[in-house]
Amino acid sequence: MCGIMGYIGEKPVQNILIQGLGHLEYRGYDSAGIAILDTTTKTIKVQKMLGRVEKLKQTMKPVAGIMGMGHTRWATHGRPSDVNAHPHSDCKGDLALIHNGIIENYLDLKQDLLSKGHHFASETDTEVIAHLIEEELKQQALKQQKTDLKTDLKKAVDTTLKKLIGTYALCVLHKNFDYIVVARNGSPLVLGLGKGENFFGSDVTAFIAYTKNAVYLNDFETAVVKKDSIQIFDKSGKPVKRNSTTINWDVEQAKKGGYEHFMLKEIFEQPRVVRDTLQVKISDDVVKLCKSAKKLFVIACGTASYAGLVGKYLIEQTAKIPVEWDAASEFRYKNPLIGRQDVLLVISQSGETADTLAALRLAKEKGAKVIGIINVVDSTIARESDQVIYTRAGPEIGVASTKAFSAQLAVLYRLAEKLSSTGKNLKLDSLPALIEKVLKQNDAIAALAKKYFMVYNFFFIGRNVMYPIALEGALKLKEISYIHAEAYAAGELKHGPIALVTDQVPTVALVPKNALYSKMISNIQEIKARNGKIIAIATEGDQEIKEHCTDVISLPKTDEVLYPFLATIAVQLLAYHIANLRECDIDKPRNLAKSVTVE
Numbered sequence: 079m080c081g082i083m084g085y086i087g088e089k090p091v092q093n094i095l096i097q098g099l100g101h102l103e104y105r106g107y108d109s110a111g112i113a114i115l116d117t118t119t120k121t122i123k124v125q126k127m128l129g130r131v132e133k134l135k136q137t138m139k140p141v142a143g144i145m146g147m148g149h150t151r152w153a154t155h156g157r158p159s160d161v162n163a164h165p166h167s168d169c170k171g172d173l174a175l176i177h178n179g180i181i182e183n184y185l186d187l188k189q190d191l192l193s194k195g196h197h198f199a200s201e202t203d204t205e206v207i208a209h210l211i212e213e214e215l216k217q218q219a220l221k222q223q224k225t226d227l228k229t230d231l232k233k234a235v236d237t238t239l240k241k242l243i244g245t246y247a248l249c250v251l252h253k254n255f256d257y258i259v260v261a262r263n264g265s266p267l268v269l270g271l272g273k274g275e276n277f278f279g280s281d282v283t284a285f286i287a288y289t290k291n292a293v294y295l296n297d298f299e300t301a302v303v304k305k306d307s308i309q310i311f312d313k314s315g316k317p318v319k320r321n322s323t324t325i326n327w328d329v330e331q332a333k334k335g336g337y338e339h340f341m342l343k344e345i346f347e348q349p350r351v352v353r354d355t356l357q358v359k360i361s362d363d364v365v366k367l368c369k370s371a372k373k374l375f376v377i378a379c380g381t382a383s384y385a386g387l388v389g390k391y392l393i394e395q396t397a398k399i400p401v402e403w404d405a406a407s408e409f410r411y412k413n414p415l416i417g418r419q420d421v422l423l424v425i426s427q428s429g430e431t432a433d434t435l436a437a438l439r440l441a442k443e444k445g446a447k448v449i450g451i452i453n454v455v456d457s458t459i460a461r462e463s464d465q466v467i468y469t470r471a472g473p474e475i476g477v478a479s480t481k482a483f484s485a486q487l488a489v490l491y492r493l494a495e496k497l498s499s500t501g502k503n504l505k506l507d508s509l510p511a512l513i514e515k516v517l518k519q520n521d522a523i524a525a526l527a528k529k530y531f532m533v534y535n536f537f538f539i540g541r542n543v544m545y546p547i548a549l550e551g552a553l554k555l556k557e558i559s560y561i562h563a564e565a566y567a568a569g570e571l572k573h574g575p576i577a578l579v580t581d582q583v584p585t586v587a588l589v590p591k592n593a594l595y596s597k598m599i600s601n602i603q604e605i606k607a608r609n610g611k612i613i614a615i616a617t618e619g620d621q622e623i624k625e626h627c628t629d630v631i632s633l634p635k636t637d638e639v640l641y642p643f644l645a646t647i648a649v650q651l652l653a654y655h656i657a658n659l660r661e662c663d664i665d666k667p668r669n670l671a672k673s674v675t676v677e
């Protein structure tokens with residue numbers, strides 16, 4: 079949540095910031111702003127406004143500077159508005175500060191600062207940090223008169239951080255200092271190392287166009303970023319040596335490549351993503367850990383949690399190992415019965431989701447081992463996991479997760495194979511070609527979307543491993559088209575929700591040819607008897623289904639265990655085309671952000 083981008087070097091900074099912020103908008107897009115140290119006047123120039131980076135770009139005034147930072151916001155404290163946009167300033171406008179995270183004790187701090195005469199311009203929690211640093215620098219200046227000590231921005235930030243309760247990735251630029259101070263606790267921050275120039279960002283997409291050498295900050299670390307050096311310090315102020323990581327994808331992968339939306343591009347990348355992720359080696363250590371676990375847990379949030387639910391069904395059915403599944407936000411607060419002999423599988427695309435990270439930390443505190451299934455290399459969750467399996471989805475920019483989900487499934491399927499004592503072969507290598515076949519139906523699904531894009535409510539139903547795909551289908555439709563959609567295990571519909579079925583409430587039924595086919599047909603009949611329209615996602619060549627359903631999307635014939643991958647593509651495309659017809663902002667749906675780093 080919130081995107082941060084900063085630069086210090088020799089090039090004009092303004093366009094670098096705007097370009098970097100453009101790549102980070104998927105992290106939040108309520109408002110945007112930049113702060114630059116104006117080389118001519120030696121003052122800090124802040125330009126910020128409600129709305130997107132593009133609007134800022136169109137309206138901002140040119141500022142000559144080689145040192146600056148920018149922010150794109152996902153509002154927490156203080157509604158989206160011009161004044162609440164970052165960067166924030168101290169009373170005199172000598173410093174600018176950007177922040178991603180939440181300061182829980184900001185009201186107390188604000189009260190104290192107000193009593194000392196500080197003036198606040200915004201309703202945000204962030205602004206208190208700017209004034210606290212101002213206050214520290216003021217105290218330093220007073221001492222300076224007596225002791226001749228120089229004022230020190232880094233020291234002022236360190237002292238301020240000790241007063242904060244909450245989470246932050248924050249960056250401070252001051253007109254009197256030739257460096258920028260950055261710090262992190264609970265929100266991601268990564269430094270980019272260039273030649274005679276350095277960068278920082280919420281993630282590497284901010285600066286991947288300029289450098290592939292990245293250094294990740296850990297919690298409670300600060301860094302002093304200069305144009306030709308970066309120094310990292312730990313909590314006690316001791317310098318930290320850390321090697322840089324080379325990013326193994328390039329800027330082209332983070333572009334739309336001719337597609338109208340990132341989401342569509344990412345849907346179409348899935349044959350490649352699944353092929354690559356199936357090559358990932360699952361280490362013997364991971365297999366040993368899972369097999370020796372007294373209890374195996376799988377937790378995640380949102381789409382990743384639905385991948386985890388497929389994983390639960392599959393590991394239980396293929397490897398005969400019981401798995402407990404939970405949403406991370408529930409797991410962390412229910413005092414879970416997890417201990418030293420247990421193993422927690424955490425799944426996350428970003429590797430930064432606050433609830434997932436908190437669940438991981440809780441499990442580790444209780445002595446459990448953690449295996450991460452993560453997409454973003456070196457992200458916080460990846461670094462804090464005991465073992466990591468990286469998915470190979472590449473950068474996922476569309477806020478609605480698509481290819482990361484398929485990649486997570488690919489890992490979970492491979493893991494289920496490895497855990498099966500009979501060496502079960504799930505015939506996964508056929509998947510990329512099967513997915514290609516579903517993608518060929520894009521035009522047919524787009525045509526189908528025209529029939530349904532005006533309705534207000536949808537149901538999705540499925541059984542067994544198709545149930546989590548129903549959940550995922552409903553989530554995709556909700557988040558990008560704003561149509562209300564509910565998913566049910568098909569047998570549950572008659573226990574209440576069927577009361578809502580009318581000819582205006584269509585149901586997407588996931589009904590491939592599998593062991594529960596006839597049970598699904600019964601559920602479809604129940605809906606049909608109440609005038610409900612049914613879009614069946616079924617197996618090609620299934621003549622019977624056509625008699626029961628209003629419309630059919632056909633999946634290629636394959637082993638029943640593989641249908642979750644194929645049905646996923648169909649529900650993603652359906653959601654995409656419906657949202658497109660409703661002219662929704664598909665890559666940046668309202669109220670959402672890609673990486674949920676606050677709880």
Ligand code: F6R
Pocket residue numbers: 379380381382383425426427428429430431434477478479480553557672673674
């Ligand atoms: C939905 C979506 C979210 C994420 C969830 C977890 O399309 O993208 O539900 O799946 O916020 O995010 P990660 O996987 O980054 O932990």
